[in-house]
Amino acid sequence: MAPSFTEIAYRTMQQGRSLAGLVHKELSTKVMEVVAPDVVPKTRPVPNEMINALRQSLDALNEKDWRDSESGIYPQSLLFDIPWLEWAGRYPRVWLDLPSNWARRRARDVKDIPDLNNRDLYPEYYLQNFHHQTDGYLSDHSAELYDLQVDILFNGAADAMRRRILPSLRAGLNRFADRPQGSLRILDVATGTGRTLHQIRAALPEATLVGVDLSEAYLRQANRWLNQSNKPLVQLVQGNAERMPFDDAGFQAVTCVFLFHELPPVARQAVLQDCYRLLESGGVLVLADSVQLKDSPQFDVAMDNFRRVFHEPYYRDFIIDDIDQRLKDAGFIDVHAESHFMTRVWTATKA
Numbered sequence: 001m002a003p004s005f006t007e008i009a010y011r012t013m014q015q016g017r018s019l020a021g022l023v024h025k026e027l028s029t030k031v032m033e034v035v036a037p038d039v040v041p042k043t044r045p046v047p048n049e050m051i052n053a054l055r056q057s058l059d060a061l062n063e064k065d066w067r068d069s070e071s072g073i074y075p076q077s078l079l080f081d082i083p084w085l086e087w088a089g090r091y092p093r094v095w096l097d098l099p100s101n102w103a104r105r106r107a108r109d110v111k112d113i114p115d116l117n118n119r120d121l122y123p124e125y126y127l128q129n130f131h132h133q134t135d136g137y138l139s140d141h142s143a144e145l146y147d148l149q150v151d152i153l154f155n156g157a158a159d160a161m162r163r164r165i166l167p168s169l170r171a172g173l174n175r176f177a178d179r180p181q182g183s184l185r186i187l188d189v190a191t192g193t194g195r196t197l198h199q200i201r202a203a204l205p206e207a208t209l210v211g212v213d214l215s216e217a218y219l220r221q222a223n224r225w226l227n228q229s230n231k232p233l234v235q236l237v238q239g240n241a242e243r244m245p246f247d248d249a250g251f252q253a254v255t256c257v258f259l260f261h262e263l264p265p266v267a268r269q270a271v272l273q274d275c276y277r278l279l280e281s282g283g284v285l286v287l288a289d290s291v292q293l294k295d296s297p298q299f300d301v302a303m304d305n306f307r308r309v310f311h312e313p314y315y316r317d318f319i320i321d322d323i324d325q326r327l328k329d330a331g332f333i334d335v336h337a338e339s340h341f342m343t344r345v346w347t348a349t350k351a
């Protein structure tokens with residue numbers, strides 16, 4: 001059957017985003033080579049076979065994204081729901097931010113964060129400039145640029161990767177199919193600026209959604225982004241994912257996207273343990289993060305380059321960590337995982 005106009009529009013948009021991400025990265029590297037050659041990261045050359053494999057797996061991700069929207073797992077309108085105007089307005093600031101990024105790289109300063117009056121709230125590992133990000137996760141400036149920077153990093157596929165949690169989330173919630181959707185509570189851990197919650201709300205519009213994150217600034221951005229329409233309100237709570245400020249067994253589903261590679265191993269286990277505590281028996285945990293060396297050895301150079309270009313102090317450990325075992329150690333059953341482009345999605349059930 002010939003593709004519909006909407007399908008062609010989606011594919012064209014994704015190709016455009018991918019190209020825009022590649023062009024931005026190429027240009028900013030060229031500028032860095034001229035203006036700040038001493039801080040250009042030493043990356044490994046990416047073999048042609050890997051470039052082809054990456055391209056194919058990105059196409060496969062977009063294909064799955066399209067098919068799942070077609071089959072009603074989430075609405076097709078979500079695929080086009082991107083704050084273009086906002087991002088266009090913020091894009092010049094991504095460039096203006098580069099000199100301070102280079103200065104921190106030059107000084108090898110990864111702890112350049114704003115003064116905090118509630119420092120005790122934050123674990124030491126958190127108080128860093130992850131990705132060499134200005135202010136770390138601790139300012140409105142950082143929160144305003146984050147979504148756009150992530151979209152560029154993943155060549156326009158960040159939301160498609162986040163949406164990979166939705167089929168498992170919906171399937172897991174089927175265990176509670178005898179209850180009204182409005183009574184289901186879903187917690188998004190390390191929700192950041194709320195883009196994952198935005199995807200979840202589109203797929204499960206009646207469920208009660210809660211997001212938790214350590215960054216007040218990111219939660220403020222999430223609040224602006226999620227709670228200014230006439231859609232159901234999302235609750236946003238500041239807290240450490242290692243011991244979240246919620247009662248035991250109060251959620252039927254917990255999601256967590258792109259957090260684990262930024263945690264030291266002990267914190268990873270603590271977060272899984274706390275997710276287990278918060279879930280009702282039979283509840284589902286859906287976790288998405290970077291692919292790992294074991295499941296995607298063909299992307300080893302890309303993974304290595306990622307940690308060379310960005311300040312990601314726990315990434316090298318994460319990509320060899322046994323998350324399946326960690327989930328089982330936390331008490332989860334029915335653990336399984338699948339990879340899509342650069343993301344791996346784990347699903348597990350509370351016994």
Ligand SMILES: C[S@@+](CC[C@H](N)C(=O)[O-])C[C@H]1O[C@@H](n2cnc3c(N)ncnc32)[C@H](O)[C@@H]1O
Nearest residue numbers: 137190191192196213214215239240241257258
């Ligand atoms: C890479 S971002 C991912 C954000 C979001 N889930 C997404 O899909 O874009 C990591 C987030 O984890 C949060 N974070 C890191 N460590 C945390 C912790 N121990 N407890 C709660 N949030 C944490 C950061 O503030 C940041 O918002």
